[in-house]
Amino acid sequence: MTTSATASGAATRTIVTGSAASAVPARRAGSRNREQLISWAFLAPFLIAFALFLVWPIVHGIYLSFTDQSLTGAGGSFVGFANYGEALTDPVMWQSMWNTVWFTLLSTVPLVVIALLMAALVDRGLPGQWLWRLSFFMPYLLASTVISQIWVWIFNPQIGAANNILKALGLEPLAWLQNPDTNMLSIVIATVWWTVGFNFLLYLAAMQNIPPQQYEAASLDGAGPWRQFWSITLPQLGPATVLILILQILASLKLFDQAYQMLGGVASDTTRSIVQYIYEAGFVNYRFGYSAAISYVFFALIVIIGVAQALVSRRRKEL
Amino acid sequence: MSTATLSHTQAITAPGARRRRRPHLPGQKPFGLLRVTAFVVLALLAIGWLLPFLWAIATAFKTETDAASGDPSWIGATGPTVEAFTAILSQGNVYTWAFNSLWTSAAITLITLAISALAAYAFSRMDFTGRKWLFVVVIASIIVPPQVLIIPLFYQMLTFNMIDTHWGLILPQVVAPAMVFILKRFFDAIPIELEDAARVDGASRFRIFWSIVLPLSRPILASVAIFVFIGAWNNFLWPFLVINDTTLMTLPVGLQTVISAYGVQYAQVMAQAVLAALPLIIVFIIFQKQIVKGVATSGFGGQ
Numbered sequence: 001m002t003t004s005a006t007a008s009g010a011a012t013r014t015i016v017t018g019s020a021a022s023a024v025p026a027r028r029a030g031s032r033n034r035e036q037l038i039s040w041a042f043l044a045p046f047l048i049a050f051a052l053f054l055v056w057p058i059v060h061g062i063y064l065s066f067t068d069q070s071l072t073g074a075g076g077s078f079v080g081f082a083n084y085g086e087a088l089t090d091p092v093m094w095q096s097m098w099n100t101v102w103f104t105l106l107s108t109v110p111l112v113v114i115a116l117l118m119a120a121l122v123d124r125g126l127p128g129q130w131l132w133r134l135s136f137f138m139p140y141l142l143a144s145t146v147i148s149q150i151w152v153w154i155f156n157p158q159i160g161a162a163n164n165i166l167k168a169l170g171l172e173p174l175a176w177l178q179n180p181d182t183n184m185l186s187i188v189i190a191t192v193w194w195t196v197g198f199n200f201l202l203y204l205a206a207m208q209n210i211p212p213q214q215y216e217a218a219s220l221d222g223a224g225p226w227r228q229f230w231s232i233t234l235p236q237l238g239p240a241t242v243l244i245l246i247l248q249i250l251a252s253l254k255l256f257d258q259a260y261q262m263l264g265g266v267a268s269d270t271t272r273s274i275v276q277y278i279y280e281a282g283f284v285n286y287r288f289g290y291s292a293a294i295s296y297v298f299f300a301l302i303v304i305i306g307v308a309q310a311l312v313s314r315r316r317k318e319l
Numbered sequence: 320m321s322t323a324t325l326s327h328t329q330a331i332t333a334p335g336a337r338r339r340r341r342p343h344l345p346g347q348k349p350f351g352l353l354r355v356t357a358f359v360v361l362a363l364l365a366i367g368w369l370l371p372f373l374w375a376i377a378t379a380f381k382t383e384t385d386a387a388s389g390d391p392s393w394i395g396a397t398g399p400t401v402e403a404f405t406a407i408l409s410q411g412n413v414y415t416w417a418f419n420s421l422w423t424s425a426a427i428t429l430i431t432l433a434i435s436a437l438a439a440y441a442f443s444r445m446d447f448t449g450r451k452w453l454f455v456v457v458i459a460s461i462i463v464p465p466q467v468l469i470i471p472l473f474y475q476m477l478t479f480n481m482i483d484t485h486w487g488l489i490l491p492q493v494v495a496p497a498m499v500f501i502l503k504r505f506f507d508a509i510p511i512e513l514e515d516a517a518r519v520d521g522a523s524r525f526r527i528f529w530s531i532v533l534p535l536s537r538p539i540l541a542s543v544a545i546f547v548f549i550g551a552w553n554n555f556l557w558p559f560l561v562i563n564d565t566t567l568m569t570l571p572v573g574l575q576t577v578i579s580a581y582g583v584q585y586a587q588v589m590a591q592a593v594l595a596a597l598p599l600i601i602v603f604i605i606f607q608k609q610i611v612k613g614v615a616t617s618g619f620g621g622q
Contacts, residue, residue, distance in 0.1 A: 032446075032534045041445035046438035046499065047558070053491045054460055061471035069474075114364075133611065134603070135365040138372070141599040143553040143571040143584065148590045150375045153585055159389030161374050193371060198614060204490040205615035225353050256463050257555040261575060275466045275556075281471050283560065295467045314457045 011195065025069035036087035065292035072286055083293035093294060095269060096277040097301070103259075103273065106188045111248050112241070114192065115199030120229060122200075123207040133204075145195075145255035150175065151190040152262055177262060180270040186261050187271060194258065195251070199244050206240035207233060246309050253302060273296045371595075379403050386586040400585035403590035416573035417565055423558075423569060424483050424551035431542060431547045432433050439502035444514070454503075460496045467555060473560055487561045488569070492551060498543050503508040505539040506532060507591070509527055542613030545606055554597065 065083055068075040087093050122132045139147065154161045155176035163173040176186045210233060218228050256275035263271055267280060278298065282291030377393045378386050382402060407413060421575070430551075441447070442454050466597025472491050481487030509532060517527050558569045566571070574591055603610055 012457045035445060036447045039441045039450075042437045042445065042524070042528075043453075045434040049434060049490070049494050050457065050460070050496070053462065053475075053494045054468070054496075055466040057471035057475060059462065060474065061468060064471060064474065071473075118361075118364060121364070122355050124357050126358050126361060127352070130607070132361060132365055133388075133607065135368045137614075138600060141549060141553075141603055142596050143574075144555045144575045145571040147594045148576075149588050150371050153378065153589065154371060154374065156585075159387060159585070161371075161391065164389075164391045169358065178610040191580075193368065194395050201611055201614040205611075223588035225340065225351075241367075250462075250464075254466055256466065261555075278469065279556075280472070280562075285587065288470050288474065295470060299464070299467045302462060302464055302467075 004273070019158075027064075031058055038304045046272050053223060056257055061295060064289055066288045067294055069288040069292075071282065071288055075289065079289065083290045084288065084297070087297050088291045092272070093274075093277060093297070094267075096272045096274045099270065099272055099296075100253055100255055100274045103191075103255050104189065104193070104249055106184070107252050108245070109200055110188075110192045111196050111252075112244055114236075115203050115244070116241075117198050118196070118200045119203035119207055120233065122204060123233075131174060133201075135208045135266050139194045140197040143146060144261060146189060147194045148258050148261035151186070151258075152192075155186050178270065184270050187255075190262065191255075192253075193207065199248065202244050202247075203237065203240060206237055211235050231290045248301065249305060249309075253298075253305070274301075321476050322606070353441075375589045375592050378586055379593045383584050383586050386584075386589070391515070393430055396414060403584075403586035404594070406587055407590050409595060410577075412565060412573060412577075413570075413591075416570045417598075418567055419485070419573075420552055422569040423489050424548050425559045426489050426493045427551040428544050428548045430489070431495050431498060432544055434493065435495055435498040435543070436533070436536075436540070437528070439499045440506055443503045443506035446509075447523075457496045465491075469556065469560060472557075476561055482561060483567060485567060485602065488558050489572075492554065495547065497613065502536070502539065502542060505536055509535055529581055538609075538612070541606075542608045543601075545609050546613040549599065549602075549610075604616060 043318050066078055066080060068077060068079050068082075072074075073095055118132075118136050122129065122136075126132075157173060157175050157178060158165060162176060164171070166173050174182050177183050215228055219231055223231065254275055255273040256279070259271050259273055260276055260279075268277070272280075274294070275298070278291050278294050281287050365445055380399040380401065380403070381395035382397050382400055385397055386403075388396070390396065407618075440455075442450065442457075468491075476482050476487045476491075479487070481490070514527050517531055522530075552569075553571060554569075554573050554574075556571045557573070562568050562572060565576070568576070574595055577591075
């Protein structure tokens with residue numbers, strides 16, 4: 001009540017001040033300067049942090065990538081494109097890049113499909129909503145340390161639950177993380193368990209934005225739940241799927257925490273991600289300049305994917 | 320009056336807050352075959368997702384001998400015990416790490432929220448030179464993965480003498496362009512009339528921001544805060560790099576360093592995992608609605 005009274009009073013007064021301001025241009029310019037000043041005061045804390053901890057590191061990182069700077073403080077002289085030349089001919093760099101892409105390919109499909117299945121089932125309005133959401137999303141809340149510890153134990157070849165299940169099914173036990181053929185797969189399984197809940201919630205939110213009237217109308221026309229899902233739900237999930245795919249690809253490309261910890265910090269040729277190689281080059285081999293160069297090769301990959309995605313989604317909008 | 324405003328701005332997907340959908344539609348049997356199948360599949364998935372954690376809990380309550388025996392039963396041969404928990408908790412570092420995690424995550428959340436909200440308000444409501452391109456720069460920076468910056472950031476922390484300090488851990492984590500974007504979009508949806516009224520009454524810009532805009536934005540601020548907090552609490556790479564002093568470590572980094580010390584003491588490792596997971600699970604159970612909404616808004620905001 002009171003607010004609406006003030007608002008209507010304000011409307012009249014705004015008109016008065018408005019005309020007064022246009023009658024006196026000098027005063028208006030003064031208030032514009034004041035507005036500028038206040039704006040920058042609001043922006044300053046964020047912009048200072050933004051400049052110090054984001055813009056400057058990007059610029060300084062480019063500079064470092066052209067030097068032989070070491071973590072120990074030694075070096076620092078300009079080496080031109082030597083680091084980039086070395087990176088692009090470094091088999092370990094390409095192997096890490098491939099591992100990262102391979103992990104992204106392996107993890108993205110289940111992380112999207114299982115999330116969709118979970119959301120579609122929960123969206124049916126079955127009893128126990130609270131429990132479903134907790135079960136599927138809870139792992140996402142756990143630190144990488146915690147999930148790594150749990151899965152290292154599950155994948156333990158002698159006493160782990162994974163091999164118990166294989167034995168119960170009459171299959172041969174696997175060495176999981178110890179075997180270069182299965183260690184990436186093990187990391188993918190743990191990652192799907194860990195992070196699928198995030199995509200599940202995004203899908204659930206998208207599904208719950210579909211007006212229930214559409215289902216009611218379809219139901220009156222005799223469409224069953226299956227038909228409703230294919231003809232109403234799925235077609236309207238396009239934008240959500242694009243978003244989930246983009247977020248998932250960008251997240252998967254940053255693989256490090258769980259891969260590093262599940263292998264106990266040991267570098268394995270079949271699981272070393274590009275972020276792990278950046279870490280190893282900088283903090284194990286102390287080569288800051290080289291590490292910075294690899295960082296920018298990786299950044300270039302992210303930008304290319306980002307731009308490609310922007311082009312694709314623009315195309316979709318035009319169509 | 321304000322309820323109308325909120326429902327307008329709250330239109331940003333809130334799955335948790337939604338009414339239960341169509342339990343009984345005309346022509347739909349409550350116990351139809353499809354419904355029962357859906358329930359069974361859902362239950363199986365949920366069990367699959369809970370099992371790893373339940374195994375961890377079961378193992379945490381076993382003796383080390385039972386845990387290492389490979390016996391898959393839920394309760395060890397010697398019966399349940401809290402030995403593993405007492406062993407973990409008798410080591411003082413766990414409390415220190417939990418406290419470090421709590422205070423650094425809280426500091427990151429508060430600073431991020433404060434500086435992002437101020438900037439978002441300026442972008443949403445104020446008229447200043449270069450507003451458009453500056454906003455484009457901030458939004459474009461969302462794509463920069465923090466992992467790419469670890470080398471120059473570490474170098475910077477060396478020159479600032481902030482290696483092995485909590486400020487060195489906190490400050491690089493407070494820049495969150497995505498949060499500025501999410502908050503700006505929310506502020507955009509608040510009717511300007513509410514502010515005009517106060518403005519004409521002579522309230523300063525900051526006063527308007529503080530006593531009109533912020534109270535109206537409580538739901539989104541809660542979502543952003545919870546989300547930033549979870550991210551900070553679980554962050555591994557940066558705290559792992561910048562902190563070497565055991566007494567300054569956060570929980571994830573600290574726990575990681577003692578795994579090798581425990582060797583094959585599975586019960587203790589699992590007890591530790593359960594303890595470290597507990598705070599956030601409690602937080603989730605309490606704030607479920609806000610967290611679910613936070614994922615939806617921050618996800619749709621482009622992470």
